[in-house]
Amino acid sequence: MAQREKFVYRFDEGGKEMVDLLGGKGAGLAEMTKIGLNVPPGFTITTKACIAFLKNGGFPEGMMDQVMQALHDLENRVGRVFGDEKNPLLVSVRSGAPVSMPGMMDTVLNVGLNDSTVEGLAFMTDNRRFAMDAYRRLIQMFGEIVYGLPHEEFREKIEYVKKTRGYDEDRFTVQDLQGLIDQYAVIYRKHGKVFPQDPQTQLVESIKSVFNSWNSKRAVAYRKMNGIRDDMGTAVSIVAMVFGNMGDDSATGVAFTRDPNTGEKKVFAEYLTNAQGEDVVAGIRTPKYIDDMKNEMPQVYADLMKTCDILEHHYRDMQDIEFTVERGKLYLLQTRTGKRSARAAIRIAIDMIDEGIISEEEALMRITPSTFDRTMHPQVKTTGRETPLGKGLAASPGAASGMIVFSSERALEIGKTKKMILVRPETTADDVRGMAVCEGFLTQKGGMTSHAAVVARAMGKPAVVGVESMSVNANEKTLTIGGKKLREGDVVTIDGTSGYFYEGELPVEKPTIDEYSKRLLEIADRYRRLGIRANANTPEEAKIARENGAEGIGLARTERMFLGNDRIGIMRSMIMSETAEERKKYLDQLLPMQIHDFVEFFRTMEGYPVIIRLLDPPLHEFLPNKEDIIRQIYDINSGNGNRDDLPYLERLLKTVRDLEEFNPMLGFRGCRVGLVYPEIYDMQVRAIIEAAARVIDEGRVIYPEIMIPLVGHHNELKKIRARLEETARSVKNHEKVKYKFGTMIEIPRACVTADKIAQYADFFSFGTNDLTQMTFGYSRDDAEGKFMFFYLENGILESDPFSSVDRDGVGELMKMAVERGKKTKPDLEVGICGEQGGDPDTIEFCDEIGLDYVSASPHRIPVARLAAARSNIVRNRPEMDQVAKY
Ligand code: PEP
Ligand code: MG
Numbered sequence: 001m002a003q004r005e006k007f008v009y010r011f012d013e014g015g016k017e018m019v020d021l022l023g024g025k026g027a028g029l030a031e032m033t034k035i036g037l038n039v040p041p042g043f044t045i046t047t048k049a050c051i052a053f054l055k056n057g058g059f060p061e062g063m064m065d066q067v068m069q070a071l072h073d074l075e076n077r078v079g080r081v082f083g084d085e086k087n088p089l090l091v092s093v094r095s096g097a098p099v100s101m102p103g104m105m106d107t108v109l110n111v112g113l114n115d116s117t118v119e120g121l122a123f124m125t126d127n128r129r130f131a132m133d134a135y136r137r138l139i140q141m142f143g144e145i146v147y148g149l150p151h152e153e154f155r156e157k158i159e160y161v162k163k164t165r166g167y168d169e170d171r172f173t174v175q176d177l178q179g180l181i182d183q184y185a186v187i188y189r190k191h192g193k194v195f196p197q198d199p200q201t202q203l204v205e206s207i208k209s210v211f212n213s214w215n216s217k218r219a220v221a222y223r224k225m226n227g228i229r230d231d232m233g234t235a236v237s238i239v240a241m242v243f244g245n246m247g248d249d250s251a252t253g254v255a256f257t258r259d260p261n262t263g264e265k266k267v268f269a270e271y272l273t274n275a276q277g278e279d280v281v282a283g284i285r286t287p288k289y290i291d292d293m294k295n296e297m298p299q300v301y302a303d304l305m306k307t308c309d310i311l312e313h314h315y316r317d318m319q320d321i322e323f324t325v326e327r328g329k330l331y332l333l334q335t336r337t338g339k340r341s342a343r344a345a346i347r348i349a350i351d352m353i354d355e356g357i358i359s360e361e362e363a364l365m366r367i368t369p370s371t372f373d374r375t376m377h378p379q380v381k382t383t384g385r386e387t388p389l390g391k392g393l394a395a396s397p398g399a400a401s402g403m404i405v406f407s408s409e410r411a412l413e414i415g416k417t418k419k420m421i422l423v424r425p426e427t428t429a430d431d432v433r434g435m436a437v438c439e440g441f442l443t444q445k446g447g448m449t450s451h452a453a454v455v456a457r458a459m460g461k462p463a464v465v466g467v468e469s470m471s472v473n474a475n476e477k478t479l480t481i482g483g484k485k486l487r488e489g490d491v492v493t494i495d496g497t498s499g500y501f502y503e504g505e506l507p508v509e510k511p512t513i514d515e516y517s518k519r520l521l522e523i524a525d526r527y528r529r530l531g532i533r534a535n536a537n538t539p540e541e542a543k544i545a546r547e548n549g550a551e552g553i554g555l556a557r558t559e560r561m562f563l564g565n566d567r568i569g570i571m572r573s574m575i576m577s578e579t580a581e582e583r584k585k586y587l588d589q590l591l592p593m594q595i596h597d598f599v600e601f602f603r604t605m606e607g608y609p610v611i612i613r614l615l616d617p618p619l620h621e622f623l624p625n626k627e628d629i630i631r632q633i634y635d636i637n638s639g640n641g642n643r644d645d646l647p648y649l650e651r652l653l654k655t656v657r658d659l660e661e662f663n664p665m666l667g668f669r670g671c672r673v674g675l676v677y678p679e680i681y682d683m684q685v686r687a688i689i690e691a692a693a694r695v696i697d698e699g700r701v702i703y704p705e706i707m708i709p710l711v712g713h714h715n716e717l718k719k720i721r722a723r724l725e726e727t728a729r730s731v732k733n734h735e736k737v738k739y740k741f742g743t744m745i746e747i748p749r750a751c752v753t754a755d756k757i758a759q760y761a762d763f764f765s766f767g768t769n770d771l772t773q774m775t776f777g778y779s780r781d782d783a784e785g786k787f788m789f790f791y792l793e794n795g796i797l798e799s800d801p802f803s804s805v806d807r808d809g810v811g812e813l814m815k816m817a818v819e820r821g822k823k824t825k826p827d828l829e830v831g832i833c834g835e836q837g838g839d840p841d842t843i844e845f846c847d848e849i850g851l852d853y854v855s856a857s858p859h860r861i862p863v864a865r866l867a868a869a870r871s872n873i874v875r876n877r878p879e880m881d882q883v884a885k886y
Pocket of ligand 1: 555616746766767768769770771833834835
């Protein structure tokens, strides 16, 4: 006989390694059962059953038999019977996918109640009010989830009772609840439905609904946004009900074992007494905090603290748990790895190293470069004189300004054309798509674990939630606070780090790197092989780069130094010169300025290498635009302007016309200019050697490196090197200066002939901007604005090769260049200085192909340090890639 497939696992049969089959919730419940925590008994229907159900439109054969068998077993354990009028067993039917999708799928509580079992429950618990409350919740949840009846219609009924009675729903009386149940029946009827009295039908329909919720619109959208596979399915856990709504000694709540916003080692919990299930997360009533629990339920508080500690050590990570307190006894209903803000992720990783829970490598692997990057997000810059509009909970750090919109639909309509802040009474899973196009969120209700807060942290966007003093009217599209009314289109600034929000647009500033980030980066520095340098064109940028941890300058583009007001005129005169003599005259004027620049650079980067690249761009880039010159000439000829300027302007125009090219990026630029007008590079080399000699005379140790751009043939470099060495030798005190001489590798031919080029170079630096441009044949200045978006949208390219190196094409050329170059010169120094050098994927690639360093813009240095460490760890220990990442 073929062995029957096992679709159902009791909690004591599973474990945390069975996440794929039992889902996160099922596996967590099983694991907690295994380690002896107080979990109500239950069982889990596998994700495989869900996949089969969704494929065939019905339960797989044998599944329901196994469910009934497990249910029977559950009855025996609890000593109650499902559907029994006197002693009814009630269960919850909970969703739980292998990957956490908070709030995306459905759960039905109190399954098993009907008009007669509710009497049994009332009798058994001696609490009629409680029984009625549980029953009305089942009818509501079942209606919403199984039949898709509108949530608002049920809420309206509750709000009506609240308003007429003048008390909150935890104080509703038996009569109130009976009235509510009758009203709910009206809602059902209105939609042509009847609440099923048969518990078995309730169970079957609830399971189906949870299975189907895997394919709900919002779940599909969430998966798409988070890159989660569609074929995993959800498991369903059936759990014996415990009740948080049995009176003031009962409660329901959620807890994070550490503060999910700051990472502080302090249990962060929110709970509601005399409430059930989703009440806390839904943000319907404003919850109480852990300190209240200490006073209100000291024993539960102590148990909760102990449980959090056990779970954290067991899972070696911060946990997000759901619990229920039934008549003073703590039950655990879920544990999962807690979502956290980027800042919290870093602090938790560092603290856990110190607490001996995780290793340094694990800590580095937990923090993704993009998470780290988020901590370097803007903060509202206040002068202290601004009056905030209000304050709520600082639920997700960062700052954002934008026009307010009151619904996700509206946000989607407007799209990304405007910066928007979504303002809602509270958000739900249906808002996720709209939230994706907004800069930040502001809600009237909800706590730190509310939907808006959790989603904001996951998206890395700022959120201020639970602003009790604000009233949001989504229909009228207004928010009112402190006598002020704002409407759609009005601009606000929210500060998710402080919880304040302001009218209008406030300036924002980048935060400094805090002590935990600093520690993480220091650790990263010990684990990376790659050197990290910076692209800096001014000594000021070099300073920032050094503060951020750069170990040298990988690229100083000297052309930027000729653009200052005191220099551009001289530069233009030099370009307009007709003879070498004339050019030299102007170059002599530029020389002291260049010396000054380089002195500053060398001083700032004392002890570190500085690669100075000689002039690269086409000369026309230093001249005014042709149309402007023609207009000026025209104006003068029409009687406006000074006729004395005419000869200069005409000469300028002639030069611009002479320099005009069809393809300037493939034209007279880089070393080609250096070869045709060697006096330009002569001046630059003289400046470098003179500056270096001066700084060395100050007693400083420096490492100058001279780099030639756009070399495609080894003869170019051979000729330039010979001349420049001679020039260097002509400088006074030159013998004090040890310098390297090298080249950019940014033309495909240079990669192919790297062995020959290496004969004349001490170092290579990949200019992947030009190399990508010339390998793909895409203009680096035009592609993004023209077709790149289309290519990415349509999957022609997976990623923008100007952001992240194209491994298959450009990358292969780089590999070839490294191999061939090192064959000629084994100690050849090789790095990258194209924009992609700051991109984590590119850094990983550069590590793989054995580059010595990457060079990135100064603000990307911290992330590059982390990315380089992670890459090295995974190269040496591939299993480290399995570590949970935040
Ligand atoms: C490059 O081409 O990658 C490079 C760094 O040089 P530039 O961007 O100045 O052309
Ligand atoms: Mg270039």
